[in-house]
Amino acid sequence: MFAIFNKYRQVFLTGLQSNIVYRFNFAVRGFFSLFHLAAVVILWSAASLGGSGGIGGFSLAQTITYFITLLILQFFISAFNEDYQISEEIRNGLINQFLLKPINYFAYRFSIFVAARLVSGLVVIVPLLFALPVLREYLAFPHDCRVLLFGLPAMAMSAVIQFSIAYCFGLLSFWFLEIQGFVILSMALETLLGGQMFPLDLLPEWAYAIARCLPFYYQMYFPAAIFTGRLTDPTLIFQGYGIQVAWVIALLLVNQVLWSRGLRRHTAVGG
Amino acid sequence: MLHYAKIWAASARYSITRTLMFRGDFFVWSLVELFWMSVNILTITIIYEHTHAIAGWTKYQMVLLVGTSMLIQRFLMGFFWSSIFEMGRNIRSGNFDFYLAQPGNVMFMATTRKLDPDSLLNSLVAAAVVIYAARQLGLDPSAVQIALYALMVLCGVVIHYSILVLSISLAFWLTSAQGIEGSYFTLTEFSRLPRAAFTGIATQILFVWLLPVVMVTNVPASLLVQGFDLTLSAWLFGSALVWFAAAIFVFNRGLRRYTSASS
Numbered sequence: 001m002f003a004i005f006n007k008y009r010q011v012f013l014t015g016l017q018s019n020i021v022y023r024f025n026f027a028v029r030g031f032f033s034l035f036h037l038a039a040v041v042i043l044w045s046a047a048s049l050g051g052s053g054g055i056g057g058f059s060l061a062q063t064i065t066y067f068i069t070l071l072i073l074q075f076f077i078s079a080f081n082e083d084y085q086i087s088e089e090i091r092n093g094l095i096n097q098f099l100l101k102p103i104n105y106f107a108y109r110f111s112i113f114v115a116a117r118l119v120s121g122l123v124v125i126v127p128l129l130f131a132l133p134v135l136r137e138y139l140a141f142p143h144d145c146r147v148l149l150f151g152l153p154a155m156a157m158s159a160v161i162q163f164s165i166a167y168c169f170g171l172l173s174f175w176f177l178e179i180q181g182f183v184i185l186s187m188a189l190e191t192l193l194g195g196q197m198f199p200l201d202l203l204p205e206w207a208y209a210i211a212r213c214l215p216f217y218y219q220m221y222f223p224a225a226i227f228t229g230r231l232t233d234p235t236l237i238f239q240g241y242g243i244q245v246a247w248v249i250a251l252l253l254v255n256q257v258l259w260s261r262g263l264r265r266h267t268a269v270g271g
Numbered sequence: 272m273l274h275y276a277k278i279w280a281a282s283a284r285y286s287i288t289r290t291l292m293f294r295g296d297f298f299v300w301s302l303v304e305l306f307w308m309s310v311n312i313l314t315i316t317i318i319y320e321h322t323h324a325i326a327g328w329t330k331y332q333m334v335l336l337v338g339t340s341m342l343i344q345r346f347l348m349g350f351f352w353s354s355i356f357e358m359g360r361n362i363r364s365g366n367f368d369f370y371l372a373q374p375g376n377v378m379f380m381a382t383t384r385k386l387d388p389d390s391l392l393n394s395l396v397a398a399a400v401v402i403y404a405a406r407q408l409g410l411d412p413s414a415v416q417i418a419l420y421a422l423m424v425l426c427g428v429v430i431h432y433s434i435l436v437l438s439i440s441l442a443f444w445l446t447s448a449q450g451i452e453g454s455y456f457t458l459t460e461f462s463r464l465p466r467a468a469f470t471g472i473a474t475q476i477l478f479v480w481l482l483p484v485v486m487v488t489n490v491p492a493s494l495l496v497q498g499f500d501l502t503l504s505a506w507l508f509g510s511a512l513v514w515f516a517a518a519i520f521v522f523n524r525g526l527r528r529y530t531s532a533s534s
Contacts, residue, residue: 032457038474039460043318043325046468051322181299188306197314202321 007103008111015115026075030127033071035085037131040067041138056202058230064138066199066228072128073174073224076121077159079166082113086170086232087179096268098101106167106255113163150237157244162219164251167189173263174262197220201230215251278375279383285384298414301389303346305396308341311463312400322412326468331407333465336492338400338460343427343487345397350428354382362442365531378522382436405495414497417446419499423491426511430487433511433518440518462488483510491532 042062048060053065063176086109089095098105129137141147170178171188193216200211200221211217222240225231231240290297309479315337319330328336358381370381405412410419435455461478466489469475479485490507493500 008281022297032454035454035457036460039457040462042461042464042468042470042474045464045470047318047322050324050326055318056321178296181296181303184303185299185306188303188310192310197310198317202317204320 006105008209011108011111012115015112016119019116021118023119023123026123029120030075030124031076033124034127034131037067037135040064044209056199058199059140060107061140061225062228062230063199064135066224066230068128068135068139069224069227070196071221072121073122073155073158073220073227075124075161076117077155078117078220079162080116080120080257081112082109082163083179083183084167084168085109086167087173090170090173090262090266091177093268095266099155099263099268105259109167110160114159117159140225142232144229147227147229150234151223151226154218154237154241154244156228157241157248158219158223159246160248161215161251164248164255165219167203167214167255168251168258171258171262174258174265190216190219193217195224199225200228201225212240213243215247218247236259275375275379278380282384283386289388290388296515297389300387301392304345304389304393306443308396309391310335311341323531326465328465328467330410331404334494335401335404335408335495336465336488338404338465339398339424339427340459340488341397342401343424343431343462344459346392346424346428347431349387351382351432351435352390353385353387355432355439357385358382359439359442362529365521367529368531377526378436378519382432398433408496410495416494416499418506420491420494423494423504423507426507427491428486429511430483430507430514431445433514434482437514437521440522440525445527458484459481461485465489483507483514486510501509 006112008032026208037097044055044063044067045060047230048063054060058066098108120127125156165186169183172182192213193200193211195217202215206245211221218240222231222244312334313335315330318325319333323329324334358367361369361381370377373380418475438455462484464485466479466485469479469485485504486503486507490500490503
């Protein structure tokens with residue numbers, strides 16, 4: 001058991017090193033996210049002025065805080081280009097080496113993913129600190145440490161869902177030469193139903209009820225809503241955990257099926 | 272002029288043939304764009320469930336603005352996007368030599384080589400969004416107004432084209448122009464906002480006047496909604512000329528530095 005843990009710990013450490021190399025790329029990406037944040041502030045400030053001074057029962061500051069949280073979460077848990085990396089390894093035959101070794105490809109990739117997000121998550125704090133003087137007036141986090149207690153497990157499971165979806169798309173390379181179309185198509189869905197365009201509780205009730213059953217809700221919105229105090233009812237949070245766990249299991253199963261089916265189609269050429 | 276039209280028609284024929292060869296790709300990419308456009312429209316709809324106006328713009332005025340932004344973007348993507356981005360890669364790899372040997376202006380040849388029929392198809396959807404919003408607003412634009420709107424959209428395409436060519440031309444100096452694609456998409460986010468929403472002086476100077484991404488959509492949309500404004504339209508027309516001239520200048524300067532990369 002310990003040996004297995006040690007094996008993936010090494011992968012994690014190597015992943016950490018190779019991602020630290022890209023710290024500037026992450027920082028630049030973080031700085032560009034500030035432009036996105038500027039657009040968000042401009043749009044929602046204007047929308048809030050045109051309404052009753054708030055949006056959907058939340059103040060402007062609470063709304064902007066939601067988007068800032070989303071941005072931080074994105075750098076900590078969302079899949080960046082893991083799908084393409086996996087796709088590349090399949091197409092170039094690089095996965096052949098894993099087939100011969102006592103290593104689980106999912107666990108190997110997931111260890112690297114965790115390392116990469118740890119680096120990008122910590123790096124994005126730098127541009128945010130730069131923007132803090134401007135952003136400070138928009139920050140309205142709840143003063144209750146229970147949000148951390150409830151939010152962190154949701155965040156961890158969201159990371160697994162994020163990675164599993166990317167992994168699924170990567171594995172599609174066993175069947176398709178080009179996966180970019182699928183990835184961008186699903187990105188549009190994730191952007192909308194994951195709450196990146198607007199907080200999902202602004203949806204009409206029936207649409208919100210549907211969104212709550214889909215995996216996209218648990219990719220990003222669920223932890224963000226807990227952290228920012230949009231979702232406070234413990235019953236609803238525990239219900240959410242239940243659905244989230246179900247999606248984690250379902251996605252892991254799909255991954256397993258795709259992997260074993262895909263390998264049957266895979267042809268390893270050369271030595 | 273006729274010579275260039277013939278060259279362009281040949282490229283268009285080639286692109287369409289290519290699309291017909293990869294029909295699945297065409298289908299998926301058309302769907303991708305359609306999806307993204309729907310995401311933007313849906314967002315507007317949801318926001319207006321909770322507010323009456325964004326910087327004085329009503330729901331359908333905003334849809335008209337977003338539709339105009341889509342229209343400009345689809346034209347840009349349909350006619351130039353692939354070629355301009357390939358140009359960046361070709362400068363790095365040395366394949367750019369190919370364009371130097373062609374019978375025409377290098378910038379024209381390099382930036383009009385590929386069409387994306389999926390984006391052109393979706394420009395019809397964007398146009399439909401604009402028409403739908405105009406009808407909902409009860410607008411009845413005259414033929415002159417429609418012609419002026421088209422001219423302003425054209426100016427918008429020219430400005431976006433010039434900004435892109437200019438940024439990708441930096442590859443002549445920097446070798447790699449990677450990452451520009453992502454930053455460009457961030458900029459387009461601003462083009463879906465009404466000008467009056469930019470209340471801060473810094474954002475106004477940067478996004479409204481220096482980088483005219485906001486004006487590019489606001490001028491044509493306001494032309495339909497509020498009527499023709501000579502100063503703003505003339506300003507947009509003028510900045511299209513200035514940006515285009517700047518793009519030509521930087522491109523040609525860069526071209527002088529091009530040393531190829533073949534061994």
